[in-house]
Amino acid sequence: MHIAVIGAGYVGLTTAACFAHLGHDVVCADIDEERVARLNKGEVPILEKGLPELVGEGLASRRLRFVTGAARAAREAEIVYLCVQTPQSETGAADLSFIEAVAREIAPAVRPGTVVVNKSTVPVGTTRFVQRVLSESGAAHDDISVASNPEFLREGQAVQDFLHPDRIVIGCEQPGAAVRVSELYSSVQAPVLVTDPASAEMIKYASNAFLASKISFINAIANVCEAVDADIREVAIGMGYDARIGFQFLHPGPGYGGSCFPKDVAALLHTARSAGYDFGLLSGVEEVNREQHERITEKITRAAGGALSDVVIGVWGLTFKAETDDLRDSPALAISRRLIEAGATVRAYDPAAGDAAQRLAPQLEICADAYEAATGADVVALLTEWDLFRWLDFPRVRDSMRRPAMVDARNLLDPAAMRRLGFAYEGVGRR
């Protein structure tokens, strides 16, 4: 099928490259001309396992092209995917201005029979909203359908998640359009749930809010473990064996971050509030998350002796999680900023996002590796769980520090081994 994908970000680029890999003819559009030019040369601007290979494959087979401007891409398409950003607005609600702008732009260009599909995360009612904007803006054809097909991929494993999803959700009032969207995935092995648009849109928010709740729950349990001298790792394993609970998303840390959980939790709270429902449980999830950033900052302060002026903190990891270069809403970056505001010098190393972090937080001293970040530090704070931090020469780290104190906000290291080496070690919820 001929597909247009609007937006060449984490979701759009993955969607475009994977659909081309599945045999479709894909034109992917962005408004960022430089991004488009780089992509046409096969240069992938984000860190995402397997994506450069798929983009290269698509360009070589000519099944994948990149253009500037949504209308150009939409003109030839049978199916148009909207993959633009839906950031948090001041009220907490999702900002739909990017979606609206694209709908207005493509309206005069789309052909009769086109299906416009929302893959961006959008609140209940957006399928109808897009349909209305399209007809107001000149999409005169009665037979243009709009569907919701939310995306569940994780950054860092986007290609794997797209090609091997747990499920495919399609929300559409027109059965014919739903079938056409489902046919795009005919070579993907996954259950397909066809439902109404409102339910599809809610499935996406409910899924992200549930996962965020799991994280806040385990963070809260970790905090209780600290108070009663239990070990969260043992507790999480013991819980995870129950198949109804499972092992995933039970890792305590500095709180969830990234471009989605914080904004999607806020948007669902806004939806609930607007509908007259007080979603106290989810407000609690948000609150625990906010406090968790604070608790880690306090742990680091205590490890530094109680105050941060004239203190050097070595920070390991700045992205919101490992295996991505994404710094959006990163707890590690937020905590680093708080440390700087409180008077500390922060020397940080991240394997993927040092330069980008420097632009966002110019007071950070970006280091070439983990050893350099630790040199002369009063405390090393391990804030993002990059695997390479497990395999360092820890005696060398210890000997280079002013005082060997380690706050491991991801529970990546073995407390007993670290203490044997002479570190004052503190994890999260661990003895």
Ligand code: NAD
């Ligand atoms: P992103 O910011 O990485 O990408 C959005 C892209 O859209 C940008 O490159 C931007 O230049 C482009 N764009 C904006 N307006 C445009 C226009 N008028 N025409 C053409 N291009 C335009 O965002 P993302 O992380 O890919 O997220 C996109 C949506 O998908 C969001 O709603 C997000 O919540 C959702 N989502 C994201 C993830 C994820 O892991 N990042 C996973 C699932 C769902």
Ligand code: UGA
């Ligand atoms: C998340 C969801 O997992 C995807 O299914 C969803 O499609 C996506 O949001 C989205 O809608 O954008 P992502 O943001 O890439 O994906 O990252 P996750 O792996 O879910 O991690 C989110 C945050 O939670 C990170 O800060 C991570 O460090 C934290 N986390 C995760 C924990 O603190 N503990 C855990 O056990 C798991």
